[in-house]
Amino acid sequence: MSTGLLIGDLNQPGHYLQWGPVSISTANFIVILLMIAVFVLALVLPFPGGKDDR
Amino acid sequence: MTAIAPDPTVPAADPDSEQWTAKLRNRFFGTLPPEKLLPDRQPSYVTSWIYVFGVLTIAALVVIVASGIVLAFEGPQWYHVSGVGHFVNSLHLWSVELFFFFMVVHLWGKFWMAAWRGRRAMTWISGAIAFLASIGTAFTGYLVQTNFDSQWISAEARDGLNSVGIGAWFNVLNVGQMLLAHVAALPLIVGIIVVWHVLLVRHRGVVPPFGAEHLETADVEEARS
Numbered sequence: 044m045s046t047g048l049l050i051g052d053l054n055q056p057g058h059y060l061q062w063g064p065v066s067i068s069t070a071n072f073i074v075i076l077l078m079i080a081v082f083v084l085a086l087v088l089p090f091p092g093g094k095d096d097r
Numbered sequence: 098m099t100a101i102a103p104d105p106t107v108p109a110a111d112p113d114s115e116q117w118t119a120k121l122r123n124r125f126f127g128t129l130p131p132e133k134l135l136p137d138r139q140p141s142y143v144t145s146w147i148y149v150f151g152v153l154t155i156a157a158l159v160v161i162v163a164s165g166i167v168l169a170f171e172g173p174q175w176y177h178v179s180g181v182g183h184f185v186n187s188l189h190l191w192s193v194e195l196f197f198f199f200m201v202v203h204l205w206g207k208f209w210m211a212a213w214r215g216r217r218a219m220t221w222i223s224g225a226i227a228f229l230a231s232i233g234t235a236f237t238g239y240l241v242q243t244n245f246d247s248q249w250i251s252a253e254a255r256d257g258l259n260s261v262g263i264g265a266w267f268n269v270l271n272v273g274q275m276l277l278a279h280v281a282a283l284p285l286i287v288g289i290i291v292v293w294h295v296l297l298v299r300h301r302g303v304v305p306p307f308g309a310e311h312l313e314t315a316d317v318e319e320a321r322s
Binding site: 077078081082085086090 | 144145146147149150198201202205206
């Protein structure tokens, strides 16, 4: 699989997701999913050093 | 009878306190004493990943400004053609992407924490204004890429801005206006708002999670003792 296929060919029209009136580019949708994932991980992952390391 | 020497650690009464400089100084350092401005202790609840996204946003902003200064001095002929120019151009773009990524996670964290609690309404409001001003700065950045992409975006945005009645004085087809807005006016505005936001955070302290309000000062005082 070429790198172009892996990251998406930027010389083609973008891919869009459509749910009724809602339309969003796949790239923006992936970024939103990543932000949600990072937000959840920030809440659940322990911070190095814990609470005693002030 | 022995004279008592003045304590050098206690500031003397200010004889010029009627002067605006003295008033401003007293007000600033009264609101933000050095230990608040540059603290060395934080409450224990700050040891959480959700509290790092504010400073990550600022770190990304520093990279944005630094790479932007290089781009401004070298110019489009350099950043569209040379290898190093492409690199700095990409550095500018990706630091903006990370800036908004971190800022949105920071925003969500503070929203669900109701970070306006404890007389922090202005801290929340200044953050919201910084977010809006950043969107305008990023938008003008897309308009001054000096490529076909920027032409397309400005032509599309023109109709949107005209429809809300601000196209006459915010003309996205005027590249000179957009360039100056992007490299001078808007970064200055964003910078001032961010400094204001950070000073407010220092003044009011980092907001505690729900149920940890009692740790807000107790932890710091315990650490100092």
